[in-house]
Amino acid sequence: MRTRNSVWIARRVFSLLALLPLLFASCSVLFVSPYDEVTDRAATDLVTKTEIFLVRYAATTDETGQIVRRGKPYDAEAASFYSEARGAAAAMLLRSEQKDKNAEEIQIVRNLSTRYDQLEASHRLGPITKTSAAGLHRTLRALVQVQLTKKHIGTSKEATSASASNS
Amino acid sequence: MDFKNTLEKMLAAARIAAGAHWNVVSDYLEKEYEEKKKEDETIALEVAASTKTPTQAKIELQSVKDSLEDVRLALTVEAKAAAQEAINAALEVLRSAVNSAAKVAIL
Numbered sequence: 001m002r003t004r005n006s007v008w009i010a011r012r013v014f015s016l017l018a019l020l021p022l023l024f025a026s027c028s029v030l031f032v033s034p035y036d037e038v039t040d041r042a043a044t045d046l047v048t049k050t051e052i053f054l055v056r057y058a059a060t061t062d063e064t065g066q067i068v069r070r071g072k073p074y075d076a077e078a079a080s081f082y083s084e085a086r087g088a089a090a091a092m093l094l095r096s097e098q099k100d101k102n103a104e105e106i107q108i109v110r111n112l113s114t115r116y117d118q119l120e121a122s123h124r125l126g127p128i129t130k131t132s133a134a135g136l137h138r139t140l141r142a143l144v145q146v147q148l149t150k151k152h153i154g155t156s157k158e159a160t161s162a163s164a165s166n167s
Numbered sequence: 168m169d170f171k172n173t174l175e176k177m178l179a180a181a182r183i184a185a186g187a188h189w190n191v192v193s194d195y196l197e198k199e200y201e202e203k204k205k206e207d208e209t210i211a212l213e214v215a216a217s218t219k220t221p222t223q224a225k226i227e228l229q230s231v232k233d234s235l236e237d238v239r240l241a242l243t244v245e246a247k248a249a250a251q252e253a254i255n256a257a258l259e260v261l262r263s264a265v266n267s268a269a270k271v272a273i274l
Contacts, residue, residue: 066218128219
């Protein structure tokens with residue numbers, strides 16, 4: 001009876017020891033979805049297209065708020081830009097929604113579409129200036145900031161793994 | 168295995184990992200709030216100069232205000248990333264310590 005108990009205990013201890021590496025190996029946490037190069041590229045492309053549009057359509061003002069360089073009024077080409085920008089945001093959203101631990105990025109991309117709506121609404125009423133796109137710029141910066149954070153985590157993880165394997 | 172030494176190393180690794188993120192958070196937040204103040208002033212000046220209508224200004228000020236929510240969301244990601252990196256850095260130290268104590272790379 002005593003021998004059977006010892007064997008049972010030994011088996012349990014051995015099983016626990018065998019499971020220990022697995023336990024530690026799985027012991028890394030993930031609070032933020034991994035970096036996605038496609039989303040990063042899509043965000044950068046959208047920033048570029050938006051800046052090109054604003055250079056053409058937004059008026060420049062001086063420190064008193066007076067126009068120093070005229071922009072372009074709302075026209076069919078502008079309407080097409082706003083539609084394409086919203087389309088690009090929708091495509092980004094579709095991809096972002098496929099990832100776990102990505103709630104903040106999803107919300108930023110949803111809000112991005114609203115920022116284009118707001119800029120378009122102002123543009124329909126009259127000429128836009130650089131500050132007309134201030135909210136849109138902030139949302140785009142937030143999206144780019146998220147991509148940089150994710151890229152940084154990925155890079156530092158690789159660096160940690162490399163230094164750990166070298167030591 | 169020296170548990171006290173390992174714990175100190177784990178905390179140090181976590182502090183370094185989280186510290187890098189804190190610098191990003193404070194710079195980013197400060198810059199965005201400074202920008203927001205300037206934007207509000209510029210929009211008011213542009214309305215006063217009849218460069219844009221009050222209705223346009225209302226839409227644009229709302230857009231500026233709403234966009235601060237996106238700054239908060241980006242900072243939430245940064246905070247989560249800091250926590251993730253701090254915990255994983257500490258676990259990496261623990262893993263190395265266990266491997267060294269065992270004299271074989273068991274983890």
